[in-house]
Amino acid sequence: MKANLNLGSVFGIKIKVHWTFIFLIIWIIFSELKRGGNTDSILFNIALVSAVFACVVMHELGHALTAKYFGIETKKITLLPIGGMASLEKIPESPKQELLVTLAGPMVNILIAIGLYFIIPVKELMHLNFTETFETLSSFTIQNFLFYLYIINIALVVFNIIPAFPMDGGRILRALLALKLNRVKATQIASTIGQFIAVLFLLIGLLYNPILIFIALVIFLGAYGENQLVQHMAILKGHTVKESLITNFTTFNPHNTIKDVIEIIISGTENNFVVLEQESIKGLLYYQDIIENAKNDSFLVKDIMNTSFKTVSSNDDLNKLYQLIHSQKNSFFPVLENGKLVGVIDSVNLNEFILLQPKLDY
Numbered sequence: 001m002k003a004n005l006n007l008g009s010v011f012g013i014k015i016k017v018h019w020t021f022i023f024l025i026i027w028i029i030f031s032e033l034k035r036g037g038n039t040d041s042i043l044f045n046i047a048l049v050s051a052v053f054a055c056v057v058m059h060e061l062g063h064a065l066t067a068k069y070f071g072i073e074t075k076k077i078t079l080l081p082i083g084g085m086a087s088l089e090k091i092p093e094s095p096k097q098e099l100l101v102t103l104a105g106p107m108v109n110i111l112i113a114i115g116l117y118f119i120i121p122v123k124e125l126m127h128l129n130f131t132e133t134f135e136t137l138s139s140f141t142i143q144n145f146l147f148y149l150y151i152i153n154i155a156l157v158v159f160n161i162i163p164a165f166p167m168d169g170g171r172i173l174r175a176l177l178a179l180k181l182n183r184v185k186a187t188q189i190a191s192t193i194g195q196f197i198a199v200l201f202l203l204i205g206l207l208y209n210p211i212l213i214f215i216a217l218v219i220f221l222g223a224y225g226e227n228q229l230v231q232h233m234a235i236l237k238g239h240t241v242k243e244s245l246i247t248n249f250t251t252f253n254p255h256n257t258i259k260d261v262i263e264i265i266i267s268g269t270e271n272n273f274v275v276l277e278q279e280s281i282k283g284l285l286y287y288q289d290i291i292e293n294a295k296n297d298s299f300l301v302k303d304i305m306n307t308s309f310k311t312v313s314s315n316d317d318l319n320k321l322y323q324l325i326h327s328q329k330n331s332f333f334p335v336l337e338n339g340k341l342v343g344v345i346d347s348v349n350l351n352e353f354i355l356l357q358p359k360l361d362y
Contacts, residue, residue: 004016011061011065013064013077016076025049029042041140044145048145051149059109060086062106063086063105067086067089070092073088074089075089082211091171093183095179098178099172102175103172105168106156109153112149116146121143163193165223166223170190170223171190191227192223194219197219199216201213201215202217236322237319242335244350245314245335245345246343246346249344250270251276252285253275253277254300255302256300257298258296258301258304259298271287272284272330283306283309284305289305290304306330311336314335314343315337318350321345322350332346
């Protein structure tokens with residue numbers, strides 16, 4: 001199944017919906033039928049959820065367009081059943097820029113809520129007693145629809161400013177801490193607080209709401225991952241590809257057979273290879289492709305090699321390579337120096353390089 005459904009693009013940013021979103025729609029229909037709902041209530045709730053996620057898209061566009069102002073592009077915005085995620089090219093390292101980029105999202109929801117406040121009679125609804133409020137809000141009217149949307153946008157702001165890294169509140173906290181501390185230490189503190197809040201969400205979720213368990217796991221793993229990312233980037237700062245490349249590697253000719261490749265894999269530790277012909281790179285052989293064609297050992301290398309690939313320079317910054325490796329499906333790259341192949345590098349080798357560096361002392 002295709003992971004994402006493409007809804008188009010806004011300001012050059014692709015808007016995608018993850019396939020698991022369908023479970024949210026199924027859950028809405030099931031819940032309404034279970035409590036005796038009808039077609040009107042089902043359509044009302046589906047429309048409300050759709051409107052909420054339109055607000056979520058605008059929230060993420062707030063992040064994306066502010067980031068663009070600072071020269072940071074956004075590849076896509078992905079909608080998940082628990083919210084949205086803008087895939088920024090990178091997180092601004094400047095604390096002030098990160099603060100502005102992060103605040104832009106909740107500010108969009110605040111502006112939406114302010115707009116709705118002046119469209120619907122919020123004050124009148126707020127002054128009704130419980131019975132009157134229940135009776136008024138139980139009908140499927142445009143006014144009620146907008147009122148729910150108003151409340152949800154306020155809730156989105158409140159939820160997003162919880163200092164649980166990597167949510168907006170956690171990033172705001174990190175940015176504020178980074179004004180006085182270095183980025184690594186600020187991230188450590190923010191991610192620790194985020195993981196603590198995730199544990200609280202987990203405990204509450206176990207007692208009351210299973211959805212909170214999933215949110216807790218996302219926050220906990222996200223905080224851990226962001227902390228690792230920032231530490232690794234700090235370790236790699238100032239280092240070049242030349243310092244960590246693999247210089248003892250095997251190459252193949254396009255006319256070698258798959259049998260030749262398998263013999264090298266079995267006899268050593270290499271599993272990805274560069275295909276050379278007259279010192280020119282013709283393609284790359286990836287382990288997965290080799291395994292899938294292992295039974296056809298009479299096939300030639302040129303039949304399964306990948307001719308769409310990227311190369312890196314020996315003088316490239318390792319931080320740049322780190323980001324490249326984590327953004328690509330295949331993390332194996334030929335390394336060139338003055339146009340000549342001098343080595344290869346992959347995620348395993350880069351992680352070994354990180355582990356062998358002195359620990360950061362902050």
